[in-house]
Amino acid sequence: MLLEKIEAMIEQNRGRHCSVDKSDGNALRERLKDLVKKASKRFDEVQKQRRNMKLQIEGGKVPPNHLRILMIGGSCAGKSSAGNIILGKNSFDVTESVRRTTTHSEISHSVVExxxxxxxxxxxxxCIHTLQDTSEMDKLEIENSGNLCPPGPHAVLLVIPLIIKIDASYLRSVQDHMSLFREEIWKHTLVLFTDGDWLGVKTVEEHIESEGGLQWIVNKCGNRYHVLNNKDHSDKTQVKELIEKIEEMWAGNEDPHYEVDLDRAAQIEAKMEAADKKARRLKEINETQSRVLKEVYEGKQVW
Ligand SMILES: Nc1nc2c(ncn2[C@@H]2O[C@H](COP(=O)(O)OP(=O)(O)O)[C@@H](O)[C@H]2O)c(=O)[nH]1
Ligand SMILES: [Mg+2]
Structure with missing residues (x-):
């Protein structure tokens, strides 16, 4: 059936084939060669950087026995799934439809390794919203997430799915929302790529080098990144290696964690409480109005 259709198409085109420009092919090959070269350079740099951090740990800079980790990123990036894989249990609800399931920041604990x-x-x-597009409540929730683990997270995992194209609006969205935190946050941030099952034979470095926006993000995070396949609960080495990378980041930092601003935390809490109270009041008014309308409609109310 398929062959018949192909033959019919060839006949329609009177045997003419689609011509390719040889110079285009050569240019593409050159670009690919360049990309592979850059990817291999990035890989070597990461290995060198990791060796140096490991030496610091072996030299006596022992990482804390209790690590506080904050997951941030676009919705549906795989933050909750990654949180569950890291903790080795289903603590956070995962979005299985278009409706988002995580609306408030949540905290969970476990003992791993x-x-x-x-x-x-x-x-x-x-993921394509600017800071202006994001609601005030969501902004407060994001900003407040770090305050849930005082004095602050040792590691911030900026979750980015490998499957998504990092265009200018995606990059702008990351930059905008990261600005809800202080600039120092980048020193404690590692890019956590999800959808590891999608990568196939391509290396993560080749993926980074093929996306301009991604290079900016990874470089801003001091060339720290890790790939997770959240669908594979049996692969414990992916979490073990992530924890090693977090410890190495910790060893390379002067400040032990991203310090939360307690005054700002109190301000946010007050704002959230006020918004909550207002929402409850509006709900009550709404309910009263509906009840009165229902009574009028049913002829129970005499005016
Ligand atoms: N194939 C694949 N799907 C994933 C992976 N991580 C998350 N997902 C799916 O992506 C969707 C969003 O995940 P979720 O953890 O709720 O994202 P969140 O909104 O960032 O918390 C869910 O349907 C997950 O099953 C992954 O590594 N591979
Ligand atoms: Mg979630």
């Missing part, structure tokens, strides 16, 4: 882990999951932002 003999180490206590605290993970804070956050709602995230719509």
């Amino acid at each position: 003999g180490r206590r882990l605290t993970v804070v999951d956050s709602p995230g932002w719509f």
